Amino acid sequence: MSAKNMEELVSLCKRRGFIFQTNDIYGGIKGLYDFGPMGVELKNNLKQSWWKSMIYERDDIEGIDASILTSPIVFKQSGHEETFTDPLVDCRSCKSRWRSDQLNENKCPQCGSNDLTDPRPFNLMFKTNVGPIEDGTTFAYLRPETAQQIFTNFKNVLDSTPHHLPFGIAQIGKAFRNEITPRNFIFRVRELEQMEMEFFVKPGEDEKWHKTWTDLRVAWWEKQGINRKRLELLNVPKAKLAHYSKATIDIMYKYPHGLEELEGIANRTDFDLGSHSRDQSKLGITATVEKNTQSNAKLAVQDPETKEWTVPYVIEPAAGVERGVLAILNEAYKVERLENGKERTVLSLKPHLSPIKAAVIPLKRNNEDLVNKAKEIKNILQGLGLGRVLLENSGNIGKSYRRHDEIGTPICITVDFESLENETITIRDRDTMEQSRLDIVSVSEYFKKTINN
Amino acid sequence: MSAKNMEELVSLCKRRGFIFQTNDIYGGIKGLYDFGPMGVELKNNLKQSWWKSMIYERDDIEGIDASILTSPIVFKQSGHEETFTDPLVDCRSCKSRWRSDQLNENKCPQCGSNDLTDPRPFNLMFKTNVGPIEDGTTFAYLRPETAQQIFTNFKNVLDSTPHHLPFGIAQIGKAFRNEITPRNFIFRVRELEQMEMEFFVKPGEDEKWHKTWTDLRVAWWEKQGINRKRLELLNVPKAKLAHYSKATIDIMYKYPHGLEELEGIANRTDFDLGSHSRDQSKLGITATVEKNTQSNAKLAVQDPETKEWTVPYVIEPAAGVERGVLAILNEAYKVERLENGKERTVLSLKPHLSPIKAAVIPLKRNNEDLVNKAKEIKNILQGLGLGRVLLENSGNIGKSYRRHDEIGTPICITVDFESLENETITIRDRDTMEQSRLDIVSVSEYFKKTINN
Numbered sequence: 001m002s003a004k005n006m007e008e009l010v011s012l013c014k015r016r017g018f019i020f021q022t023n024d025i026y027g028g029i030k031g032l033y034d035f036g037p038m039g040v041e042l043k044n045n046l047k048q049s050w051w052k053s054m055i056y057e058r059d060d061i062e063g064i065d066a067s068i069l070t071s072p073i074v075f076k077q078s079g080h081e082e083t084f085t086d087p088l089v090d091c092r093s094c095k096s097r098w099r100s101d102q103l104n105e106n107k108c109p110q111c112g113s114n115d116l117t118d119p120r121p122f123n124l125m126f127k128t129n130v131g132p133i134e135d136g137t138t139f140a141y142l143r144p145e146t147a148q149q150i151f152t153n154f155k156n157v158l159d160s161t162p163h164h165l166p167f168g169i170a171q172i173g174k175a176f177r178n179e180i181t182p183r184n185f186i187f188r189v190r191e192l193e194q195m196e197m198e199f200f201v202k203p204g205e206d207e208k209w210h211k212t213w214t215d216l217r218v219a220w221w222e223k224q225g226i227n228r229k230r231l232e233l234l235n236v237p238k239a240k241l242a243h244y245s246k247a248t249i250d251i252m253y254k255y256p257h258g259l260e261e262l263e264g265i266a267n268r269t270d271f272d273l274g275s276h277s278r279d280q281s282k283l284g285i286t287a288t289v290e291k292n293t294q295s296n297a298k299l300a301v302q303d304p305e306t307k308e309w310t311v312p313y314v315i316e317p318a319a320g321v322e323r324g325v326l327a328i329l330n331e332a333y334k335v336e337r338l339e340n341g342k343e344r345t346v347l348s349l350k351p352h353l354s355p356i357k358a359a360v361i362p363l364k365r366n367n368e369d370l371v372n373k374a375k376e377i378k379n380i381l382q383g384l385g386l387g388r389v390l391l392e393n394s395g396n397i398g399k400s401y402r403r404h405d406e407i408g409t410p411i412c413i414t415v416d417f418e419s420l421e422n423e424t425i426t427i428r429d430r431d432t433m434e435q436s437r438l439d440i441v442s443v444s445e446y447f448k449k450t451i452n453n
Numbered sequence: 454m455s456a457k458n459m460e461e462l463v464s465l466c467k468r469r470g471f472i473f474q475t476n477d478i479y480g481g482i483k484g485l486y487d488f489g490p491m492g493v494e495l496k497n498n499l500k501q502s503w504w505k506s507m508i509y510e511r512d513d514i515e516g517i518d519a520s521i522l523t524s525p526i527v528f529k530q531s532g533h534e535e536t537f538t539d540p541l542v543d544c545r546s547c548k549s550r551w552r553s554d555q556l557n558e559n560k561c562p563q564c565g566s567n568d569l570t571d572p573r574p575f576n577l578m579f580k581t582n583v584g585p586i587e588d589g590t591t592f593a594y595l596r597p598e599t600a601q602q603i604f605t606n607f608k609n610v611l612d613s614t615p616h617h618l619p620f621g622i623a624q625i626g627k628a629f630r631n632e633i634t635p636r637n638f639i640f641r642v643r644e645l646e647q648m649e650m651e652f653f654v655k656p657g658e659d660e661k662w663h664k665t666w667t668d669l670r671v672a673w674w675e676k677q678g679i680n681r682k683r684l685e686l687l688n689v690p691k692a693k694l695a696h697y698s699k700a701t702i703d704i705m706y707k708y709p710h711g712l713e714e715l716e717g718i719a720n721r722t723d724f725d726l727g728s729h730s731r732d733q734s735k736l737g738i739t740a741t742v743e744k745n746t747q748s749n750a751k752l753a754v755q756d757p758e759t760k761e762w763t764v765p766y767v768i769e770p771a772a773g774v775e776r777g778v779l780a781i782l783n784e785a786y787k788v789e790r791l792e793n794g795k796e797r798t799v800l801s802l803k804p805h806l807s808p809i810k811a812a813v814i815p816l817k818r819n820n821e822d823l824v825n826k827a828k829e830i831k832n833i834l835q836g837l838g839l840g841r842v843l844l845e846n847s848g849n850i851g852k853s854y855r856r857h858d859e860i861g862t863p864i865c866i867t868v869d870f871e872s873l874e875n876e877t878i879t880i881r882d883r884d885t886m887e888q889s890r891l892d893i894v895s896v897s898e899y900f901k902k903t904i905n906n
Contacts, residue, residue, distance in 0.1 A: 014609075014613075015613060016613055017515075017609070017610065017613030017614055020606060020609045022519065022520045022522070022523070022524075022602075023523065023524040023526075023527060023605055024605075024609070025605050025608070025729060025748050025749055025750040025752075026524055026526050026527065026605075026747050026748060026749075027747075027749070029520075029522070029524055029583070029593065030584075032520045032522055033520065034517060034518070034519035034520055034602065034606055034609075035517060035518040035519070036515075036517055036606070036609060036610060036613060037515035037516055037517060037610060037613065037614055038613075039517075039518070040516045040517055040518040041516065043518065044518075055841065056835055056840075056841050056842070057835065059831070059843060059844040059845075059846070062470075062489075062490035063490055063493045063494065064487060064488060064489055064490060064492075064493055065487070065488040065492070065493040065496065065497075066475065066487035066488070067475045067482075067485045067486065067487055067644050068521075068627065068644060069475075069482070069485055069629070069643065069644050070475070070476065071475075071476040071479055071482055073476075073479050074476060074479065088585055097584075097585040097586060122585055126581045126582070126583075127581060128579045128580060128581045128595065129579070129631075130482070130579075130631065130643065131483075131550075131631065131633070132541055132550040132575055132631075132633050133550060140482065142581065142595075149475075149487060152476055152477075152478050152479075153473060153487055153489070155478070156467075156470070156473045156477070156487075156489060157470065157489060157490060160467075160468060160469055160470030160489060160490065160491075161470055161490055162845065162847045162853075162856075174521065174627070176522070178582075178583065178584065178585075180584070180585050190522065190583065191520050191521060191522050276478060294479055294480075295478050295479060296478055296479075296480070297478040299478075378512070382509055382510065385838060385839070386838070387509075388508065388509050389509070390512060391512040392512075392615065393512070394615045400615075403615075
């Protein structure tokens with residue numbers, strides 16, 4: 001199942017505390033969103049799932065968390081100052097500005113005039129002044145991708161961990177892009193989060209690893225609940241490749257607004273390490289890199305036998321967290337018609353992604369015995385360390401069920417007066433809506449089985 | 454135990470991959486640091502411990518994750534545009550700039566001249582232009598604290614979750630401060646991470662809750678391994694209170710560079726919600742707030758019986774992640790003299806904070822049987838979901854032990870040829886250095902006991 005349109009998702013996200021527009025009490029800011037109580041849990045669960053698969057379940061990848069503010073020299077060498085641009089046109093009539101490649105006709109979408117300027121490149125990097133002197137010489141960029149801070153830390157990581165090629169460095173963090181026309185909810189935003197991993201390999205082994213990582217990443221998205229039918233692999237045509245890329249496979253997802261990129265897996269060759277290295281001319285760099293006169297580090301590895309230095313090639317799976325969240329919400333969203341004719345909205349999230357793993361609900365609000373018993377069960381389940389378990393003291397079971405269907409809670413556990421007599425509770429399954437009576441001593445096992453499913 | 458001085462910690466952090474200076478291959482940027490492979494795990498573990506204690510183990514606090522870029526109106530209403538400043542002086546002789554309250558003598562630390570200007574306020578907020586028009590009207594601030602985005606989301610959270618007073622909203626995220634003179638390693642930096650929680654209470658109950666949260670926060674820091682002897686509570690004198698505060702307790706920690714703030718617990722009264730609310734005059738706000746003509750939301754709660762609207766008071770425990778990491782590293786750091794006369798450096802981290810929970814080390818590098826057996830054990834322990842478990846195929850046990858002592862790994866597990874014969878391994882304890890032989894079937898229990906300790 002999936003949503004009929006974006007509006008359904010936007011509405012659910014606001015109603016149930018997944019996603020709000022930033023500063024909406026002041027009218028909002030275009031292209032900026034805040035994650036609410038349910039959104040932050042879903043997002044964190046997705047990030048943890050990625051981190052686990054990249055770092056914990058392998059032994060050849062290390063994580064880092066580098067700063068957002070970045071020295072201009074980094075983005076000069078990386079080519080971003082020159083090429084990280086979108087084509088911008090002005091409307092001479094109403095003074096509005098637009099991305100020329102997104103205009104359907106040669107008319108201003110705001111006033112309808114066709115008096116538009118020729119397109120010119122607009123750099124998407126945000127910059128800010130650093131330090132108390134404001135003469136334009138001491139600024140930093142807000143990084144437009146997390147990748148560059150991985151490359152600049154290549155030697156630091158290699159020197160402090162016991163790795164040899166092939167190995168990777170992974171990072172999750174914010175990136176900023178001054179989009180001219182942000183749109184499609186959280187799909188194209190100005191402040192985003194990325195999950196990027198740079199996998200360093202011997203030149204010549206790059207194409208094999210490019211294929212391997214593409215397969216691994218598709219399999220990972222399937223484990224997050226994305227139906228393979230709504231994924232397509234796009235081999236980016238040569239003419240559209242980024243300046244650093246030898247080949248890129250885009251994992252495209254059928255979003256409510258159309259087929260668009262969920263993740264890209266790029267073969268960045270030795271371009272990046274080569275760009276940030278000293279002694280460039282001695283390293284046999286194959287990519288065309290800008291001359292570097294400022295780096296103090298040799299970003300290369302030495303062959304223990306031949307003693308020769310080589311700049312590794314890089315395979316980069318780079319995914320957007322918000323785009324992942326949007327795809328997962330879309331996949332999980334369904335509206336069911338019930339036997340009584342009513343409708344119910346359910347988020348059939350994979351349990352490891354659910355914001356709340358189980359809700360424990362006392363039948364009567366503020367009844368001390370029921371609440372204490374519920375608290376006891378909550379603490380046992382919470383102690384298992386499988387994610388958030390909620391004691392919901394709302395006193396309205398029907399309302400609680402509806403809420404937990406819509407936020408994707410796999411099970412609801414109701415504590416009633418019978419529970420106090422015979423140590424049993426009612427468990428309700430999100431997907432089947434079936435309710436069954438269970439001994440309290442068996443709840444942990446049932447819970448573990450459901451969540452680890 | 455603790456470090457003798459900051460240099461010891463800086464050196465360990467670089468050597469073992471905890472913390473590097475940002476863009477150090479280009480000479481670094483003052484006041485910016487990157488977390489390396491061990492640092493990111495330690496930091497994430499600390500953040501998760503906070504999140505768990507705030508949200509998962511209670512039922513009255515929700516989390517959010519809001520954007521860093523923030524509308525200027527937010528920081529106008531909050532008072533930051535007016536008051537978030539440090540006193541700045543210029544040296545007329547060498548043109549350098551300094552924080553006047555940090556100059557020991559009335560002389561320039563750079564050139565020694567005493568020809569300094571009078572101090573004037575310098576605003577610490579970073580700003581950046583948003584959108585394609587650069588005329589100074591469409592900028593955003595990089596938030597200097599996460600708190601304001603909690604207040605602006607007050608109604609969103611209340612409307613989408615079933616809470617009543619008292620309840621809280623928690624957030625972990627980056628904040629940015631254009632410090633004039635960043636210093637003391639990661640203590641005073643320009644890009645930092647905060648763990649802030651705003652607890653909304655009925656006016657009149659604020660002082661009781663202020664006391665409660667102060668006690669809870671001290672107890673939490675003790676659980677992270679901070680010795681109570683190196684903590685002091687400072688009741689901030691009236692004259693030094695922030696503009697929003699009725700009372701603030703600072704939890705001070707004895708850092709290598711002196712006694713400084715680790716966390717502050719402030720009674721922010723109804724200042725913040727009152728500042729961002731519409732209909733201010735009808736809400737009986739007690740704080741002095743700037744008139745708000747732009748907010749579209751009433752940030753107040755209605756009494757179900759009297760129907761009266763009240764703006765809740767706020768108790769805010771606000772901690773710095775980097776300051777926490779620095780205190781924890783300092784506490785855990787020790788140099789021991791061994792019986793053979795040599796020294797060893799150990800990080801006696803609490804196991805839940807250790808970057809790596811266990812290292813599984815095959816006795817011989819690349820021996821297939823040993824590596825497979827090690828992999829088997831790694832996978833079992835990793836599957837328990839207690840954090841990162843490493844298969845370290847280095848082939849040098851002594852070197853591995855030294856590394857894992859210095860990064861605080863609680864146990865090392867060695868797989869040797871005997872392991873292949875009788876299904877036993879050697880376990881080495883970080884703190885006692887004792888080694889014992891254990892059946893492989895018993896490793897999970899031993900591991901769980903150690904890590905959950």
